[in-house]
Each structure stands twice: as C-alpha cells, then as structure tokens.
Amino acid sequence: MRPTLRQLQYLVAVAESGRFRDAAKQVHITQPGLSSQIAAMEDVLGATLFERTATGAILTPRGTEVYRRAKCILRDVEELKAFTRHEAAKLDGHFRLGVLPVVGPYLLPMAVRQLHTTYPNLRFSVREETAGKLDIHLNEGTFDTIISSQHDHPGLAYEPLFDEHLWICVAADDPLALNREPIGLEAIRGRHLLTLSGEFRLTAMVQSLSDEAGGIVSHEYEGTSLDSVRLMAEMGAGIAVLPSLYALSEVRRDPQMVIRRIDHPLAIHSVGLMWRETSPFAPSLQVLADELRQVALSLMALPSDLLESTS
Numbered sequence: 001m002r003p004t005l006r007q008l009q010y011l012v013a014v015a016e017s018g019r020f021r022d023a024a025k026q027v028h029i030t031q032p033g034l035s036s037q038i039a040a041m042e043d044v045l046g047a048t049l050f051e052r053t054a055t056g057a058i059l060t061p062r063g064t065e066v067y068r069r070a071k072c073i074l075r076d077v078e079e080l081k082a083f084t085r086h087e088a089a090k091l092d093g094h095f096r097l098g099v100l101p102v103v104g105p106y107l108l109p110m111a112v113r114q115l116h117t118t119y120p121n122l123r124f125s126v127r128e129e130t131a132g133k134l135d136i137h138l139n140e141g142t143f144d145t146i147i148s149s150q151h152d153h154p155g156l157a158y159e160p161l162f163d164e165h166l167w168i169c170v171a172a173d174d175p176l177a178l179n180r181e182p183i184g185l186e187a188i189r190g191r192h193l194l195t196l197s198g199e200f201r202l203t204a205m206v207q208s209l210s211d212e213a214g215g216i217v218s219h220e221y222e223g224t225s226l227d228s229v230r231l232m233a234e235m236g237a238g239i240a241v242l243p244s245l246y247a248l249s250e251v252r253r254d255p256q257m258v259i260r261r262i263d264h265p266l267a268i269h270s271v272g273l274m275w276r277e278t279s280p281f282a283p284s285l286q287v288l289a290d291e292l293r294q295v296a297l298s299l300m301a302l303p304s305d306l307l308e309s310t311s
Contacts, residue, residue, distance in 0.1 A: 001044050002044065003041050003044055003045065003221075003293070003311075005073075006037070006072055007037050007038070007040070007041045007163075008070040008073060009027060009074065009170055010023065010027055010029070010034055010037050010038060010041075010068060011038065011041065011049065011063075011066065011070050011303065012067065012070055012071060012074065013026050013027045013034075013059075013286050014034070014038060014050065014057050014065045015050075015059055015063070018056040018057060018058070019056045019057060019277040020034055020035055020038075020056075020057055022243075024166055024200065025202065028236050031047075032097050034171070036113050038050065038193075042066065043138070045066065046192065047060075047062045047063070047066070047100070048060055048062070048063070048064075049062065049063035049066055050063055051065075051181070068075065069186075071140050071141065072141075074141065075140060076141075076142025078141055079279070079280055085102075087122070090102040090289045091115075091119045091122055091284050091288055091291075092119055092121035093121065093122070093123070094123045095123070095124055095125075095144045095145060095281070095288075096124075096125045096127075096142065096143045096144045096145075096148070097124050097126050097127075097143065097144070097145055097146070097147070098126075098128075098129055098133075098134045098137060098138060098143040098146040098148075099126060099127075099128055099129075099134075099146065099148070100107065100126055100129075100130070100131065100134070100147065100148050100149070100201070100235060100271075101129075101130070101200075102196075102201075102202055102226060102243050102245070103147055103164075103243075103245060103271060104126065104147070104198065104244060105128075105290070106127040106240060106246055106249045106299065107147070107161075107295065107296060107299065110295050110298075110299065111291070111292055111295040112124065114291070114295060115288075115291055118291070128142075130199045130200060130201075131149060131152035131153070131200075131201050132199070134146045134148050134152075134153075135148075135152060135153050136173040137278065138153075138156070138274070138275070138276065142273065143161050144281055144285075145273055145274065145275040145279075145281070145285050145288070146273075146274050146275075147161065147193075147271065147272070147273055147274075148201075148272075148274060149164075149201050149269050149271055150269070150270045150271070150272050150274075151201075151269060151270075151271065152201060155277070156274040156275065156276065156277065157274060157276065157277050157279070157282060157285075158273075158274050159271050159272050159273045159285070159289035159293075160270050160271075160272040160293075161271050161272050161273055161289065161292050161293050161296050162270075162293065162296040162300055163268055163269070163271075164174050164243050164244055164245065164268065164269055164270070164271050164296065165241065165243075165244045165261055165262070165267060165268050166202075166205065166206075166209070166241050166243060166262045166267040167241070167242050167243075167244060167247040167248075167259045167260060167262065168183065168188070168239050168240065168241055168242070168259065168260050168262060168270070169230050169233045169239070169240040169242055169247065169257065169258060169259050170233055170239055170240070170258050170260075171232075171233060171234050171235065171236045171258070172234075172256070172258060173236070174236070174239075174258070176239070176257040176258075176260065178187070178257075179260075180260055181260065182260060182261040182262070182263040183261070183262055183263065184262075184263055185209065185212055185262070185264050186213070187211035188209070188210075188213050188215045188239060188262075189213050189214045189215060190214060190216070191215050191216065191237060191238065191239050192216050192217075192218045192221075192237070192238035192239065193206055193209070193210050193213070193215050193216065193217050193218060193239050193240075193241055194218055194221050194223065194229050194232050194233055194237060194238045194239060194240045194241065195217065195222070195223070195229060195240075195241050196222065196223050196224070196225075196226070196229060197222045197223070197224065198222075199222065200268070201269075202241070202243060203217075205241075205266065205267070206241045207268065208266050209241070209262065209264065209266050211265060212264070212266055215239075218237070221238060223239050226242060226243075226246045227291050228249060229241075229242065230242065230250065231259075232243050234257075241262070242259070242260075244300060245296075245299060245300070247259045248299065248300060248301075248302065249299065272289070273285060273288060273292060
C-alpha cells in the first residue's frame with residue numbers, strides 16, 4: 001500500500017494548522033475521520049509523523065520531511081491537472097494569482113473587467129500577500145503566478161508590467177503643496193516620512209530614500225493601509241510616500257489631493273508577472289502579462305494637471 005493523495009492533503013492541512021480540529025474543518029471531514037486517515041498513513045509509512053499534544057499537533061523530524069515532500073507531490077499533481085485544462089498560449093481556465101496589497105486593488109479591477117470581455121472563460125482566485133509570502137507560496141505551488149517586485153523574487157520567470165514610481169502626498173498647507181512638479185531628495189531632508197509597517201517592500205524603499213535624503217521615517221505613524229498613510233499626511237502628520245498606482249488612481253477621484261513625484265533612482269522599481277521556470281502555463285502567462293501591461297499603461301497615464309506640471 002501507499003499513501004493516497006487525499007491523505008497527503010490531510011497531512012498538509014494538519015501540519016499547517018497545527019490542530020486536528022482546525023484541519024478537519026478545512027478539508028471538510030470529521031475530526032475522528034481525519035485522525036484515522038493520518039494514523040493509517042503513519043502505519044503505511046512506518047513512522048510517527050505528528051507528536052499529539054494537549055494543545056495541538058507538532059511535526060516530528062520524519063514528519064517534517066514527509067510534509068515537505070507531500071507539498072511537492074501535491075503541487076505537481078495540481079500542475080498536471082491544470083496542464084490538461086490549458087492549451088498553450090490560450091488564456092482560459094482557472095489561475096491562482098498572488099499579488100502585492102499595494103498593487104492588486106488598483107490594477108486588478110480594471111484588468112479583470114477587460115480580461116473577462118476578451119477571455120470570457122478565464123477565472124482567477126486572487127490572494128493579496130507580502131512579497132516574502134508570495135515567493136514561498138508560488139514555489140510551493142499555492143499560486144500559479146504572482147504580481148510583485150522583481151527585486152524580491154530571484155530565479156523566477158519574469159515579464160515586466162510597469163515601473164512603479166514613488167510619489168509624496170502632503171497636506172494642502174504644506175510648503176511642498178505650492179506646485180505639482182517632481183521633487184528631488186533635498187525637498188524631504190529633515191522631514192518625517194509616513195509609510196506602511198515593516199513587512200512591505202514599500203517600507204524598505206522609503207527607508208532607503210530617507211537614508212539617502214537625511215529624512216526621518218516615522219514609526220509613530222506607521223499605517224496599516226495606503227489610505228491611512230495618506231490621511232495622516234493630509235492631517236499634517238508628515239509626508240506620505242505612495243506608489244504610483246495608488247497615487248494616480250486616488251488623484252483622479254480627488255483632484256484636491258496634493259501629490260508630487262520623487263525624481264530619484266531609489267524611488268522606482270519594476271513590477272511584473274512571475275511564475276516558476278518549470279510552469280506548464282508559461283505561454284498563457286506571457287499572454288496574460290501582455291494584457292496586464294496594457295491596463296497598467298492606461299492607469300499610469302498622468303492626469304492633465306500633473307502632465308502639464310511635469311512637461
């Protein structure tokens with residue numbers, strides 16, 4: 001006998017949740033049924049995979065290796081199933097997409113609408129995660145493709161979508177609100193810069209800009225969302241540093257919002273569509289990248305008042 005794919009799925013669920021009860025809910029089976037399947041798998045393999053404690057389930061050293069291999073097997077099976085559903089360079093079927101929280105809400109709504117019109121059989125499951133988690137989950141097979149910063153994902157196939165510039169946002173009575181022209185780093189010297197909490201790529205970029213300019217990254221006013229960072233700036237708490245997709249989307253909705261582009265190499269990075277080098281979906285994902293690139297291009301077009309001030 002050998003472990004079944006279902007048993008491997010149960011193993012992964014218990015390992016990742018740390019509790020038989022939670023895992024049973026996740027995989028839609030009773031807790032006794034799940035425990036029985038894990039026990040049967042242990043009998044087949046001749047090894048104890050979990051240490052059962054009063055508070056949960058802990059992988060044994062042998063269980064940790066089995067868990068790692070189970071993830072690889074399940075990923076390969078998913079790729080095999082998906083491969084049979086997709087024709088080369090044909091954009092249809094179901095894709096599991098991971099995306100940065102500072103990109104997804106501003107790029108995907110328009111992209112999905114346009115893609116649905118052109119490719120009515122295309123479907124996405126979308127999850128927003130930080131770059132580190134996107135990288136882990138793509139390589140584990142949780143995602144088919146991700147949208148993220150190229151810098152954070154070495155070793156992946158990559159198609160560039162757009163260059164993300166950073167912009168400042170300030171209160172209407174701030175001295176930097178006098179015009180809309182791009183600023184150099186000297187404009188933020190000695191100023192408090194507002195950004196997201198530390199797990200985001202944006203935060204690392206803002207810290208680099210601050211170090212170069214002699215600014216101060218505020219840890220007192222760390223935001224949990226770009227909206228909160230912007231609101232703190234508009235209340236005079238400091239200078240918000242925002243990615244271009246967000247800044248340009250918001251200024252179209254609110255022309256009174258004061259934004260200026262930061263003119264410096266540290267204030268730009270490349271965002272693209274990435275996938276595993278071994279992915280059977282590469283031809284389809286290249287088509288998807290072309291479509292997303294066109295949407296990003298239209299979203300990154302400057303509003304007329306900003307276009308005039310930067311010309």
